[in-house]
Amino acid sequence: MQKASADAVEHRVIQTDEVANLDRYQLLTSLVVPRPIGWVSTYGKNGVLNVAPFSFFSAVAASPMLVSVSIGTRMGTPKDSLRNILDQKAFCVNIVTEVQAVHMNETSADFPPEQDEFKRVGLPIGVAANVNAPYVANCPAVLECELFRELNLGNAGSMIVGEVKAVRLDPSLEFKEDSFLVDTTVLKPVARLGGSEYTLLGDILVIPRPTGR
Numbered sequence: 001m002q003k004a005s006a007d008a009v010e011h012r013v014i015q016t017d018e019v020a021n022l023d024r025y026q027l028l029t030s031l032v033v034p035r036p037i038g039w040v041s042t043y044g045k046n047g048v049l050n051v052a053p054f055s056f057f058s059a060v061a062a063s064p065m066l067v068s069v070s071i072g073t074r075m076g077t078p079k080d081s082l083r084n085i086l087d088q089k090a091f092c093v094n095i096v097t098e099v100q101a102v103h104m105n106e107t108s109a110d111f112p113p114e115q116d117e118f119k120r121v122g123l124p125i126g127v128a129a130n131v132n133a134p135y136v137a138n139c140p141a142v143l144e145c146e147l148f149r150e151l152n153l154g155n156a157g158s159m160i161v162g163e164v165k166a167v168r169l170d171p172s173l174e175f176k177e178d179s180f181l182v183d184t185t186v187l188k189p190v191a192r193l194g195g196s197e198y199t200l201l202g203d204i205l206v207i208p209r210p211t212g213r
């Protein structure tokens with residue numbers, strides 16, 4: 001076995017199976033930061049509009065374009081977003097900026113499935129052109145997603161992988177020269193930290209990729 005370097009820090013090591021569920025949650029969500037927020041909008045039964053934020057959200061692949069959302073259970077039953085995604089095989093991911101941050105948080109409340117959450121919170125409704133899902137019409141960027149895979153996570157719920165069939169962009173979001181790179185300083189996304197903390201973009205570092213040889 002490799003010997004640790006002489007100057008290696010003596011870490012405090014926490015065995016994850018020796019602490020409570022809440023402690024594990026707090027450790028994970030305050031260390032894996034900042035997390036982008038996937039604000040997921042779906043149609044429920046009878047076309048009722050549903051929207052909820054998920055920060056266990058990530059980019060997975062570019063070709064095909066895939067994103068993942070991990071949706072936990074509520075007292076052992078699936079959350080509305082998961083049920084709707086599995087029923088409709090579709091959802092939209094709305095990118096949250098400062099303008100939507102308070103509304104985004106309001107939609108994390110435990111509303112009953114028959115409650116129209118767009119109406120409840122006062123969100124403008126958009127109808128996706130490529131998948132069967134609504135979107136939040138004042139978000140500057142929206143990913144229209146089709147269900148690609150569901151990975152059952154046991155007690156932790158399910159990880160949904162969605163294929164992004166179309167990307168909607170507000171015309172103010174111009175690309176950087178000769179590219180499809182969105183200017184993140186114009187996008188101004190909000191990201192989640194631990195607990196009730198969120199963050200905006202901080203200083204941007206530009207670090208060109210090395211060639212390796």
Ligand SMILES: Cc1cc2nc3c(=O)[nH]c(=O)nc-3n(C[C@H](O)[C@H](O)[C@H](O)COP(=O)(O)O)c2cc1C
Nearest residue numbers: 052053054055056070071072079080081108109110
């Ligand atoms: C910023 C933020 C991020 C969240 N991330 C997640 C998450 O990744 N997974 C999850 O299951 N719940 C997450 N929640 C809680 C859900 O939004 C909440 O349970 C919501 O009521 C689910 O709504 P639904 O039943 O309509 O699907 C988050 C809440 C907030 C405020």
